[in-house]
Amino acid sequence: MKEFIKIHTEDNVFVLLRDYSAGEIIEFGDKTISVKADIPKGHKIAIQDIKKNEGIIKYGQPIGFALEDIALGDHIHVHNAKTKLSGTIEYSFDQKLADRDIQKEDRVFMGYKRKDGSVGIRNELWIVPTVGCVNGTGQMIVDTFKREVDVQSIDHIEVYKHNYGCSQLGDDHENTRKILRGLVKHPNCGGVLVLGLGCENNQVAEFKEFLGEIDEQRIKFLVTQEVEDEIEEGVKQIKEIFDVMKNDRREEVPLSELKVGLKCGGSDGLSGITANPLLGELSDYLIAQGGTSVLTEVPEMFGAETLLMERAKDQETFHKIVDLINDFKEYFLANNQPVYENPSPGNKKGGITTLEDKSLGCTQKAGHSKVVDVLKYGETIKERGLNLLSAPGNDLVAATALAAAGCHIVLFTTGRGTPFGCFVPTMKIASNTELYNRKKNWIDFNAGVLVEDQSMEGVLAAFIDYIVEVANGELVNNEKNQFREIAIFKTGVTL
Structure with a gap:
C-alpha cells in the first residue's frame, strides 16, 4: 500500500497517505526526507527547499506561494502558504483538446420513456409548491393520499418544500421559477401537482405558461385560495395523476x-x-x-x-x-x-x-x-x-x-x-x-x-x-x- 504520492513530475510536494510523526524518514529514489513535524494524512510535505514567495506546485500547477522559507521535510499548509488569487482576469483562447481513445460499448439501462422523448430513471409523484406558504398543505395532501392509496406501484411520492415564490424581485424571482420548472419537467417525475396559494408573486397561471408544452394528464395545478377544501381537491388531483403513471414500466434505453x-x-x-x-x-x-x-x-x-x-x-x-x-x-x-x-x-x-x-x-x-x-x-x-x-x-x-x-x-x-x-x-x-x-x-x-x-x-x-x-x-x-x-x-x- 502506498504511503505517499507525487501527483505530477513537476510537483515540489508529496501528499501523505498516512499520518506521519516527526523524525520519520521517507525514502524516495535517491532522496531521503526527514519529516520535521507531525503531519496528518492527506496533507503536504515539502520534497525540496522552497524559498519565500516561490510557488508551491501540486498537480503540476501552482497552488499558492510560500509565506516563508520552507525546508525539505516541512509540513506545507495554511501556516506557511497562501493563495495567489485576487479579482477578475483577462483570458486568451489557447485551445488544447485531449485525444482519448475510449471504446464505445452497446451498454443500456432500464429507464422510463416520457412523452416528450426524454428518459427518466425513477417514476416518482411530486408536489411542487409555487410558494413556501403552501409547504404544509402539500404535506397534508401527501399524507392523506398515502393513507388512502397503495403507492407501491410507483417509486416514491414527495412534496419539495422551499421558502420562496413570493417577496422576490428580479433575478431571484426568475431563478425560483426556473428551478421549479426544472422539477416539474424532470423525467424522473412521472407526474406532478403544482400547488399554489393564489396571492404570491409566482402566480400559478403565469408559471403554467412559463412551463411551455406539458402533458396535462401528468401535470396538474391547484390554487388553494380558489377552492373550499384544498386537501380534498389536492388528493383528488394526485389520484388522477397516479392512475396515469402507475402503469409506467421500465424499458431498455441506450446509456x-x-x-x-x-x-x-x-x-x-x-x-x-x-x-x-x-x-x-x-x-x-x-x-x-x-x-x-x-x-x-x-x-x-x-x-x-x-x-x-x-x-x-x-x-x-x-x-x-x-x-x-x-x-x-x-x-x-x-x-x-x-x-x-x-x-x-x-x-x-x-x-x-x-x-x-x-x-x-x-x-x-x-x-x-x-x-x-x-x-x-x-x-x-x-x-x-x-x-x-x-x-x-x-x-x-x-x-x-x-x-x-x-x-x-x-x-x-x-x-x-x-x-x-x-x-x-x-x-x-x-x-x-x-x-x-x-x-x-x-x-x-x-x-x-x-x-x-x-x-x-x-x-x-x-x-x-x-x-x-x-x-x-x-x-x-x-x-x-x-x-x-x-x-x-x-x-x-x-x-
Missing part, C-alpha cells in the same frame, strides 16, 4: 441517454487523487458513449479555470467560460467579499490549503473531454457532452441546480461525508476507505481503494456497473434514508 451531475463537498487531501479523478474517468467514458455530464461549483473552478478554457470546443464557448468565471468573481466583489474565501475549515483539516489546491482537485471531476456548452443558473441541458453550469459551491444549492438542469443522478465525492440528497439520486463517493467503512449509511461507493493498489481501470469498471444498477432502480443511501430536499440560489433583496 447515451444518461445525464450525470458532478459535485463534491467536504473534500480532503485525497479527493483530488481518488474520488474526483474517478468521476473524471466516468465522465469521459459516458461522453464517449454519447452521454452527458455537467460540472458546477464555479467558485471552486477559480485557480483552475484556464484548464477548462483550453478545452472549449470553440471560441464562442471559451467566451462563455470566461463570463462564467468573471461574472461569479464580480458577484463576490460586489458584495465586498474576497474571491478566495475558501477552502472551508473541514477542507483545511483534511489537507487542502488554498483555493487553487481545492480547485485543481475539484475540476478533475470533468475528466479530459471538451466543453460543449455553458449553462446559466436554472438553464437545462441542450447539448450532449461536457457542460459547465453556473451555481455556487454550496452543496444543496449546487446539487439542486444540477438536477434542475436535467441530470438524472448527482455524483457527489466527499472526504468527510454528508447525508443529504436533492430531488434526484445523490450518490456519495468516498475519497478514503476509512470514511466508507465508518459511514456506510451515507456513502455509496469507495474510491479510496485507488491508493490501496487497485487500478483505475478496475475501479472504473465497477463504478460504471454500479451507476447502471442505480439507473435501473437500485436506491442510493439518500433515497433509502428519505433525505430529499431542494435549495434555491438567492442573491437579492427580500420584500
